[in-house]
Amino acid sequence: MTPLEAVRSLIGERGSITFAEYMRVALYDPRHGFYERGGRAGRGADFLTSPEVGPLFGAVLARVLDAWWIEAGRPDPFVVAEVGAGPGTLARAIRFAAPECSSSLLYVLVEQSAFQRAMHAEHLPGWMGERNGFELEAFVASPQLGDGPQFISTTDLPLMSCGVVLANELLDNLPFEILRIRRSAAADVDADAGDARRPRDIGDLVIEQMEVAAAPDGELDLIVGRAPQVVVDGVGELLDRAPDLPLDTWFPWQGAAGEWLATVERRLSRGHILVFDYGAPTAELAGRPEMGWLRTFRGQERGSHPLDDPGSQDITTDVAVDQFQLSSPLELTSQAAFLRRHGIEELVEQGRALWNERAHVADLTAIRGRSAVREAEALLDPDGLGAFLTLHWSIGD
Ligand SMILES: C[S@@+](CC[C@H](N)C(=O)[O-])C[C@H]1O[C@@H](n2cnc3c(N)ncnc32)[C@H](O)[C@@H]1O
Secondary structure (H helix, E strand, O other), X not given: OOHHHHHHHHHHHHOOEEHHHHHHHHHHOOOOOOOOOOOOEOOOOOEOOHHHHOOHHHHHHHHHHHHHHHHOOOOOOEEEEEEOOOOOHHHHHXXXXXOHHHHHEEEEEEOOOHHHHOOHHHHOOOEXXXXXXXXXXXXXXXXXXXXXXXXXXXXXXXXXXXXXXXXXXXXXHOOOEEEEEXXXXXXXXXXXXXXOOOXXXXXXXXXXXEEEEEOOOOOEEEEEEEOOHHHHHHHHHHHHHOOOOOOOOOEEEOHHHHHHHHHHHHHEOOEEEEEEEOEEOHHHHHOOHHHOOEEEEXXXXXXXXXXXXXXXXXXXXXXXXXXXXXXXXXXXXXXXXXXXXXXXXXXXXXXXXXXXXXXXXXXXXXXXXXXXXXXXXXXXXXXXXXXXXXXXXXXXX
């Protein structure tokens, strides 16, 4: 069954499905979803991410890992779980940077797409295969005793007593709903006062959501429905924190990303959650004309309407950073500020010096040195990757 057939079949059963349900099929259908059909980050692939710019991003993260490993008392194993690891490019760069924590490092590549997990073995010496369930939990609890770094691939985040959970451009890709807040009098969807399952309003406000249905000609179409109670409750809480949320305009609702963060917080007893992504507060996203926060990508270019040919393109949102409530406070910075704080400029200077010393030989070391200068420009670009956000939570302090 193709994603389009799967979507049509779900609509046939239920009349309509939510946008998040649609995304789940279009991106992650185990046989035909975008990420199983070969969609991925990388040069010459569908979109370019910070790890795919070159090894410099990983070199800075290697310094961050060392700082946190030392601060935690040099634990062994030191478990770093990268979720949404894609083809494993960041893991490779961290390995190449050879941080001091390497000998204790157990790096877990958590990736849902089997197609991409199959790429991990290729470039990761020290790759120990795929582990799941009890085997994974046992592996993650065993000391490296100097044998690190070791790398394993899996589909689910293990329990971690101490470590780091990393995710680059994951949250933008987790299925999201599309919502709008309206005054009851203006709502498109008429409330059936007699229906006990009808979600409660928030004062005189109702929450509407976009749903995917089939038009009479069989084409997929977006229609407006009422958001369920769990979403209404979440929006009510967000309104308490962000009363400036505008009415009558669509914004992303990142329920799945919130659940993912809650799961991480339950599985990680002590350490750090470090997430990079593009994003803004919900009110700012809601204010963008024509849902400017919703984007599709295919073959390094912007894609077309998200309902076009499901499975053929990536679907993403700017991350609504104020929708996540963890028990520890969020430290929010720009990617540029975070990378500067952790020594990117020093690494670039080292690269420049290597190039100046060895330009006449133009060997790999010299070329890598020169490349660091270019990579830093891209990673710090205030109109590009530099404006991405770093979300950091310290857990169990
Ligand atoms: C935009 S790509 C980013 C890849 C890589 N982190 C990078 O920056 O180049 C998002 C990745 O997250 C994976 N993914 C999505 N949901 C996931 C989940 N719940 N668990 C693990 N991986 C997931 C996708 O398959 C995809 O490879």
